Amino acid sequence: MINSNRRRLLGFAGGSAALCVLPARAQDKFPSKPIEVVTHSGVGGGTDITARMMMVHAPGVLKTEFVVVNRTGGSGAAALDYLLQHKDGHAIALITQTHLLTILRSKGKYKYEDLVPLARATEDPQVLMVGKNSPYKTPDDFFKAAKGKAMKFGTTHVGSIDHIGTVAVARAAGLQPPTIVPFRGGADVVINLVGGNIDAALANYAESESQVKSGDVRPLVTFANSRLSVLPNVPTGREVGVNTIQSTVRGFVTVRGVPPERVKALEEGLVKAMQGQMFQSYLETSGQAKDSVVGAGPWKAQLDAFMTDGKQTLEALGLLK
Numbered sequence: 001m002i003n004s005n006r007r008r009l010l011g012f013a014g015g016s017a018a019l020c021v022l023p024a025r026a027q028d029k030f031p032s033k034p035i036e037v038v039t040h041s042g043v044g045g046g047t048d049i050t051a052r053m054m055m056v057h058a059p060g061v062l063k064t065e066f067v068v069v070n071r072t073g074g075s076g077a078a079a080l081d082y083l084l085q086h087k088d089g090h091a092i093a094l095i096t097q098t099h100l101l102t103i104l105r106s107k108g109k110y111k112y113e114d115l116v117p118l119a120r121a122t123e124d125p126q127v128l129m130v131g132k133n134s135p136y137k138t139p140d141d142f143f144k145a146a147k148g149k150a151m152k153f154g155t156t157h158v159g160s161i162d163h164i165g166t167v168a169v170a171r172a173a174g175l176q177p178p179t180i181v182p183f184r185g186g187a188d189v190v191i192n193l194v195g196g197n198i199d200a201a202l203a204n205y206a207e208s209e210s211q212v213k214s215g216d217v218r219p220l221v222t223f224a225n226s227r228l229s230v231l232p233n234v235p236t237g238r239e240v241g242v243n244t245i246q247s248t249v250r251g252f253v254t255v256r257g258v259p260p261e262r263v264k265a266l267e268e269g270l271v272k273a274m275q276g277q278m279f280q281s282y283l284e285t286s287g288q289a290k291d292s293v294v295g296a297g298p299w300k301a302q303l304d305a306f307m308t309d310g311k312q313t314l315e316a317l318g319l320l321k
Contacts, residue, residue: 003210012105017073026033027140028263029087030089030261030262031062031063031064031090031254031265031273032064032090033064033090033250034064034065034090035058035062035064035067035069035090035091035092036066036067036068036086036090036091036092037054037055037067037068037069037070037092037094037252038069038071038079038082038083038091038092038093038094038095039051039068039069039071039079039093039094040071040072040073040075040076040078040079040095040096040098040099041068041070041072042070042072043070045146045205046124046204046207046250047094047096047250048068048070048086048093050121050122050250050282051068051094052273053149053186053278053279054066054094054121054242054252054270054273054279054281055068055273056143056273056276056278057272057273057274057276057277057278057279058269058270060273061269061272061273062266062269062273063254067074067083069082069091072222075098075099075101075102076095076096076099076102077096077102077106077110077233079093079095079099080099080102080103080110082275083253083254083255084110085116085130085169086255087154087255087256087257087258088258088260088262089258089262089263089265089266090126091254091255092118092252092253092254092266092270093252093254094121094250094251095115095250095251095252095253096161096248096249096250097161097164097248097249097310098112098160098305099156100112100162100306100307101159101160101161101164101314102312103307104307104310104311104314104320105159105314105319105320112303112307113256114255114256114257115254115256115299115303116251116253116254116255116256116258116263117251117252117253117255117267117299117303118251118252118253118267118296118299119251119252119267119268119270119271119293119294119295119296119299120249120250120251120252120271120293120294120298120299120302121250121251121270121274121290121292122226122249122250122283122286122288122291122292123222123247123248123249123287123288123289123291123292124204124205124206124247124248124286124287124288125204125205125222125223125228125245125246125287125288125289126162126165126202126203126204126223126246126247126248126251126257126290127202127203127204127205127208127219127220127221127222127223127228127231128142128169128200128201128202128220128221128222128223129193129200129202129203129208129212129217129218129219130142130199130200130217130218130219130220130300131193131194131195131196131216131217131218132194132215132216132217132218133196134196134200134218135197136220137218137222138198138220139235139240139282142200142220143175143240143242145149146170146173146175146176146178147173147174147176148176149176150176150177150178150179150198151175151176151178151179151199151200152178152179152181152198152199152200153166153178153179153180153181153198153199153200153201153202153203154181154182154183154188154189154192154193154197154198154200154201154202155181155182155183155189155201156182156183156185156186156189156318157178157182157183158180158182158317159186159314159317159319160182161248162189162201162202162203163182163249163317164258164309164310164313165202165223165246166178166180167313167316168237168246168309169223169237169242169246170242170268172237172242172243172244173241173242176209176292177279181197181198182185183253185205186203186204186207186208188199188210189203190191190203190207190208190217191224193208193211193217194211194216194217199320202223202246203217204229204248204287205230205231205286205287206221206287207287209230209287212231219231219234220234221235221236221237221242222236222237223232223236223237223241223242223244223245223246223247224236224237224245224247224288225245225291226289226290227285229284229287229290230284230285230287231287232296247289248296249302251299251303252266252270254266263296267295267296268295271293271294271295274293274310275293279293289321298302
């Protein structure tokens with residue numbers, strides 16, 4: 001269905017030059033042309049897939065075509081640059097905390113206030129994982145040991161979401177400050193976890209699913225509000241006395257300057273589209289939180305909180321000057 005939508009969009013694009021002058025009534029209608037969904041990941045990445053899953057039902061709900069625009073580079077900077085050029089509501093972006101970290105470290109080039117939250121799409125909880133040969137078989141084993149020595153944690157890179165999450169978990173659990181071992185990406189982290197080159201990692205279920213199922217990786221704790229359906233026997237952090245929620249979140253934003261009625265139409269349309277069967281099945285099978293989809297209010301509150309917490313953590317790590 002997604003590929004079909006893209007083919008129809010190509011046909012639309014081919015004739016778009018003839019439609020550059022529209023009657024007044026068509027100009028007032030929203031949406032009046034395809035909506036671009038800007039992502040910072042390449043085709044096939046988690047953010048790209050999430051966008052395309054939303055697009056299964058969205059064309060029927062908002063009565064227009066959708067097309068993904070991949071703008072990679074600069075940890076979300078290229079995607080922000082593109083989005084900020086489009087203020088008529090026909091461009092939205094699917095962002096993660098990575099974009100907020102980029103804003104924090106941009107020295108004023110980007111302003112958080114320029115983003116207008118629409119709806120959260122996914123909340124992908126981070127899971128404390130160890131390799132199958134690890135001596136730590138239970139959460140209690142791990143946390144007791146980590147209070148006496150600095151554990152080697154694999155992360156994607158210094159200052160990343162999982163780096164900040166690792167520091168937050170260590171603080172919440174009263175552990176020794178962890179030794180951070182950065183890698184190029186999540187796949188490399190999991191490989192080194194299996195090989196025993198690191199003690200632990202905070203990883204999303206989807207990026208380690210095959211290793212979890214094969215038994216090469218052992219999930220110990222999920223830092224979510226409730227247990228994941230794909231990991232029903234793995235306790236939450238709160239169940240084991242570590243009161244912190246850590247997850248990779250993805251959600252949609254537009255930009256300041258889009259008329260309020262268009263912002264409202266986008267919010268309502270996106271939420272309805274993501275309540276559809278296809279997107280809900282995607283959430284369940286990929287290990288996302290059951291209550292991932294929320295509207296602008298709670299999505300904005302979560303982004304606001306991360307901007308505050310992220311700034312404090314970056315400053316504490318000496319990564320924000």
